[in-house]
Amino acid sequence: MYPKTIEITEVGTRDGLQSESRFIPTDQKIKFIKGFISAGLRRIEATSFVSPRAVPQLADAAGLVSATRGQGAKIAALVPNAKGAARALEAGADEMVAFISASESHSRTNLNMPIADALKAVEQVAQIADGGGRTFRSAIAVAFGCPFEGDVEPAAVSAIAGTLKGMGVRTITLGDTTGMASPRHVENVCGRLLEDHPDLRLTLHFHNTRGLGLVNVMTGLKLGIDSYESASGGLGGCPFAAGATGNICTEDLVYLMAELGIETGIDFDGVVAVAKEMERAVGRELPGQLIRSGPRSKLHSIEAVRRAVG
Structure with a gap:
């Protein structure tokens, strides 16, 4: 019923930290990434080569x-345009990711251009990545709903995916940028893309804004989708999208997969340890569940529990 194995991409130091007002030192971010690698994560979207004025937290991308x-x-990096792609190439990023919005309103808010122009920018990034011998993938933001326009038609998402495929893209991430997805939306959008573009590999990127993040993962698994993105501790949210909150949580996702018998190659205790470090770095309690409760195999002494006696 489900894939036997899945790939999890960690986006904590990019999507997770991008909205944090307090700058997290570069050496601390490096420590986080090395912790992810030690825990078994093999693809990490580490940062974004955006303008430091737009997102000061990511000024240390190179x-x-x-x-x-x-x-x-x-080590993957999000790049918004050709200038960002050139910087990513010079820094030695293994992979470049360029995104497009599924709605015109979000495209103009997030990229300051209409979808047609944004597609041209993606093509330029793809050419730079290919010329530099780097792998390239694309992402479609607000694929399951736009905070300005509401529901996005699956046909519109499929049309964008078809254009990206024509550029040579073979892996596309569908982003639930402000957590508007429900299982129905996941079935409708992903079902349409799997039917129209069976040669594309889909990656799903959910936010837990309305508490449905892992429910949507379950829907994706039932469709056979075997690639997901998450952030340590449930950090994150797009600073240019109204109502955006944290990503689905890496350690919670790893735990769910273990309970389903799905292999990830990731050490649960290792990712929990990094989440606790990230929590200390940002200075507040993060929304992840397993960071506090631990797995169900964690038992407690009867003597340590308060008795209900009067």
Whole structure:
């Protein structure tokens, strides 16, 4: 019923930290990434080569990439345009990711351009990645719903995917940017893409804004989708999208997969340890569940429990 194995991409140092107002030191971010690698994560979207003025938290993108590549995991970077792609290439990013919005309103808010122009920018990034011998993939933001326009038609998402496929893209991430997806939306959008583009590999990127993140993962698994993105501790949210909150949580996702008997190659205790470090770094309690409760195999002494006696 489900895939036997799945790939999990960690996005904590990119999507997770991008909205944090307090700058997290680069050496701390490097420590996080090395912790992810030690825990078994093999693809990490480490940062984004956006303008430092737009997202100050990611101003250290070049240094972060150069310090973490070649250590056992593919280090990917989000790039918005050709200038960002050139910087990512120079820093040595293993993979570039360029995104497009599924709605015109979000495209103009997040990229300052209509979808047609954004597609041209993606094509330029693809050419730079290919010319530099780097792998390339694309992402479609607000694929399951736009905070400005509401539901997005599956046909519109499929049309964008078809254009990206024409550029040579073979892996597309569908982003639930503000957590508007429900199992019905996942079935409708992913079902349409799997039917129209069976040669594309889909990755799903859910946010837990309305508490349905892992429910949507279950729906994706039933459709046979075997690639997901998550953030340590449940950090994250797009700073340019109204109502955006944290990603689905990496350690919670790893735990769910273990309970389903699905292999991830990731050590649960290892990712929990990094989540606790990230929680200390941002200075507040993170929304992940397993960071506090531990797995169900964690038992407690009867003597340590308060008795219901009067």
